[in-house]
Structure formats: C-alpha cells, structure tokens
Amino acid sequence: MQKTRLYSLLVIVVICFAFTKVKIFSKKGDIDIVLVEKSYIAGQDIVLKFKSNNNAQPLLYCSNSYGSTVITPSLKNSTLNYSIPKLMCNKSGILYWKIINTSKDVSGSFKITPQSNTKTLESYLGPPSIEAGQTDYSMLVVIPTDSLDNPASNGKTVTTKKQFLTTITTDSIKTNNLIAFKNFYSEKESGRMLISSYCDHTYSKEFTVDVTAAIPTNFTIEVKRPHPYADGNQITTFYTSIIKDKNNNIVSDGTYVSFFIKDENNNSLHTSGTTINGIASAKMISPDHEQNWQIQAFIEGIAQSNSITLKYLQAVTDFDVTFSNQNRTITVGPITSFMDQKIPDGLQVTLTIYNNNNNIDQLVKNTFNGTVSFELNPAIYKSSNYNFTIKAAGKTYTFKNKKLW
Structure with missing residues (x-):
C-alpha cells in the first residue's frame, strides 16, 4: 500500500515538472545589444557584444551557408563577447545569430562581404570549336574570387580580350550572381580565336577557339587517267574542286567525300576520300572491257557534285x-x-x-x-x-x- 502511494506521488511530481515553464532570465531587458555591425569583410575577426544585466552567460546560436554552431561567451565588465569562429568569418554571405534561453527574442543577422581584391580568376570557355558565319558562339564564364575563395560581389568589372586574325577587341562585363559571362560569336571567316580576361591585375590563362568552316556547298569533280582504254590495270583518279562553305571558307581537312560510279549495266561501284586543303581524291581501277561510267560525288546529307560520264574504249580486240x-x-x-x-x-x-x-x-x-x-x-x-x-x-x-x- 505504501509503495502504491509513493509511486502515485512520484508520477504527480513528474507531471507537474513537465508542465512547468523553465525560465532562466525573467526580467525584461536582461540582454541588450552593445555591438553588432550590419556588415563585415571576409577574414575579419568578428566579435558580437551584448550587455548582461545579471551577469548571466547564455549561449549564442549562429548559422550560415557553411554550417551551424553554438558559441560560449566571455564575460567582462557585464559585457558578453561572442567570437564568431574563423571558418564562418571567412565565408561570405548572410550569417544568422540568436541568443538562446532568454526571456525575450534577441536575434538578428549580418552580411559578410568578399574582400575587395581579386586573388584568383576561375575561367571556363566552351565549346572549343565553333562554326564560321556569325551565328555560332563560344561562352566565356569568369568567377573572380578573393584570397579566401569567396566569389566577388555583384557589379565587379571583368575585362575580356579577343584576338582574331588581325583584330584585337576589348570589352568589359560585370559579375552577377557570382559569375560574369560573355558570348563570343564567330566571324564569317574561319581561323583561330584567342580569348583572355583579367580583373584587379589578376589574369586568366589564354583560351583558344577554332572557328571552322560551315557546312560545305555543292562542288564539281574531274577525272585523271593515263589513257582511255579499259585494260583492267591502270588507275583512274577522281578529284573534287576546292570545297567551300557559303562564306567561301575552305572546309576542314578530313571532310569525307563518297564517289559513286554506275556502269551501263546499272551496277554500282563506290570509292571515297577525305579532303586536304579542301580537295578530296579517290582512286578506282579501270574496267577490263569497254564501258561507260556515270560518276557523282557526295558529302552525305550535305552537298553533292555534278555528274560526269567517262567512256572506256575496248583495249583487247581479239585473242587466240x-x-x-x-x-x-x-x-x-x-x-x-x-x-x-x-x-x-x-x-x-x-x-x-x-x-x-x-x-x-x-x-x-x-x-x-x-x-x-x-x-x-x-x-x-x-x-x-x-x-x-x-x-x-x-x-x-x-x-x-x-x-x-
């Protein structure tokens, strides 16, 4: 019976304790802000100061994009000093703070801005090869960062330079949302484009963009052979004219050209070659009897040549x-x-x-x-x-x- 009464009393005590509000500081104005700036510079030592009227030392909770932590203060002459960890001081962005276990809400935030000088310049460019004709482009993306690897604030000026053939052009772009970017469009001519950038006397590496010819246009073909006789031994060589795009640029070396040959019996032959300096060539052994060939070349799905007729004369007239x-x-x-x-x-x-x-x-x-x-x-x-x-x-x-x- 005594055990039952003791157990009931213990349960009542626990319930009362659970529904009792624990209040560490009951006086309004226990904690007052002494020094919290609206903005700091990354890398700067940050100390938040508060006035404690009763010498209590509550914890400070702070959080930023790096993480969250709880800071224990140091008390001196009724002033609470909270030193923000160096890892958080070095990270630009918004830092939120809050005094915990107080009778009133004491919280706020401040901004940590990047250092003014640019230490490194992260630069990216792509694609590395574009098509001539003023429609294709390569994009340069630049991220200026300070010595603590914080991206520069919006509005930071980045200077870009482009060299193409005999022309050098300079332009300025501004950072926005961590980056600065610029599209470099191709010219009508093919060639090699050099691109660089700099910010606050910090320079990027040199980038290269190959401006290649656009898609080929139609072309012509011609034939060379030692003689017109069908001896089944000599080689007939087919050549294209210089293949160019619509802007008169010579197509890239290695452009694949197929030559299709149809004889008078409607049989088909095929040979191929790749361009060097815009000209493709291919070879075919001559027939062993009188024959007429119809020849046409194609860059598959893109361009084609004229059609030519080649006549082979009978080489062997009789035999025993x-x-x-x-x-x-x-x-x-x-x-x-x-x-x-x-x-x-x-x-x-x-x-x-x-x-x-x-x-x-x-x-x-x-x-x-x-x-x-x-x-x-x-x-x-x-x-x-x-x-x-x-x-x-x-x-x-x-x-x-x-x-x-």
Whole structure:
C-alpha cells in the first residue's frame, strides 16, 4: 500500500515538472545589444557584444551557408563577447545569430562581404570549336574570387580580350550572381580565336577557339587517267574542286567525300576520300572491257557534285584459243592490248564447261605473261563431247562439240 502511494506521488511530481515553464532570465531587458555591425569583410575577426544585466552567460546560436554552431561567451565588465569562429568569418554571405534561453527574442543577422581584391580568376570557355558565319558562339564564364575563395560581389568589372586574325577587341562585363559571362560569336571567316580576361591585375590563362568552316556547298569533280582504254590495270583518279562553305571558307581537312560510279549495266561501284586543303581524291581501277561510267560525288546529307560520264574504249580486240593434248589443254592468248603489247598480268579469264547443254563447271584464272592455260583432268571430265565458252576482256568465244579423249 505504501509503495502504491509513493509511486502515485512520484508520477504527480513528474507531471507537474513537465508542465512547468523553465525560465532562466525573467526580467525584461536582461540582454541588450552593445555591438553588432550590419556588415563585415571576409577574414575579419568578428566579435558580437551584448550587455548582461545579471551577469548571466547564455549561449549564442549562429548559422550560415557553411554550417551551424553554438558559441560560449566571455564575460567582462557585464559585457558578453561572442567570437564568431574563423571558418564562418571567412565565408561570405548572410550569417544568422540568436541568443538562446532568454526571456525575450534577441536575434538578428549580418552580411559578410568578399574582400575587395581579386586573388584568383576561375575561367571556363566552351565549346572549343565553333562554326564560321556569325551565328555560332563560344561562352566565356569568369568567377573572380578573393584570397579566401569567396566569389566577388555583384557589379565587379571583368575585362575580356579577343584576338582574331588581325583584330584585337576589348570589352568589359560585370559579375552577377557570382559569375560574369560573355558570348563570343564567330566571324564569317574561319581561323583561330584567342580569348583572355583579367580583373584587379589578376589574369586568366589564354583560351583558344577554332572557328571552322560551315557546312560545305555543292562542288564539281574531274577525272585523271593515263589513257582511255579499259585494260583492267591502270588507275583512274577522281578529284573534287576546292570545297567551300557559303562564306567561301575552305572546309576542314578530313571532310569525307563518297564517289559513286554506275556502269551501263546499272551496277554500282563506290570509292571515297577525305579532303586536304579542301580537295578530296579517290582512286578506282579501270574496267577490263569497254564501258561507260556515270560518276557523282557526295558529302552525305550535305552537298553533292555534278555528274560526269567517262567512256572506256575496248583495249583487247581479239585473242587466240588453242586446244591441245587431246583437247584437255586449253591455252588462251597471248592476249594483246591497244598497242599490241601483252596485256598486264592479272586479267581474269573465265572458262565455262557444258555437257549435253548443262553447265557442269566454271574455271577462273588470271593471265600471266599474256596467257593462261586450263588443264582438264580425265578423272573429272570423262571422255565425251563438251561445249566451251571462254570470256576475257569483254570478249566471249564459244566452242561446240569438242571431243575430250
């Protein structure tokens, strides 16, 4: 019974204590402001001073963008001195403070401004390559900071310089919301642009912007070849004119150009090249028989050339075919070209073999020293009558009812 009464009494005491307002300073005017400036300079020692009428020493809560902390004062001649931590003194911005556990609200804020001198100049520029034509631009962003790495206040003057070809231009921009920026537009000409900036005798590094030619415009093509004969050996070279943009700038080296060739049988060939000093070239081996080519070049999706026609003359007008060794050795040649010289090595010769009008085999060889020989193995080609078709350099010869022994 006594334990129950003791427990009930303890609960009543706890409840009464919980609903009782704890008041450390009950007198109005216990804490009065003595010295709190509206503004300080970053890096300056900041001490807030208050008058304590009863020598009490409440804590000071302060907060800024760096963080929050509670400061214990020092009391001297009834004056409370609160020294703001150096880390907070070095950070520009608004610092909020409040005396805690007082009978009245004693709070406020002050501004910490950056130092006036610029110590470093953070500079950024991009993109590093833009297109000529006065529409594309590169942006320079500058952040002047003091020795404590605080960005400069709004309105700080930053001077920019731009050099392009033979012209140097100077301009001034102001900081706003921590940064100063400027757009540098391209000129009509291509070239290299140099950009720099400075503030309070602090200088940025030199930036480079490459101003490249705009998209290519249409161009023309031409052809060079040793002779007009289709010998299947010589190289035909295609060249473009100097490819330029709409402002007459030569396109960048490495611009890819495709050359498409269509023959009279509607077959397509393709070769390609890249520009050097605005000119692209590509090569194609000549055909091995009379042919007409239609040629056109493209910079895919951007520009195209005129279409030209190239005619190749027949280089081989005739050749001999000899059957020997019971018709099992077929010799083609010597094959001669347009000057009665032996055709260059590598001309393709095709032998097609028929038996009872059925195509049973096709043999392909390349000429060496103007001739080529086909050996028909008795184990494969039994003794019988065969038809043969020989094709080379656009010429076709047919031999019927040749008996193999």
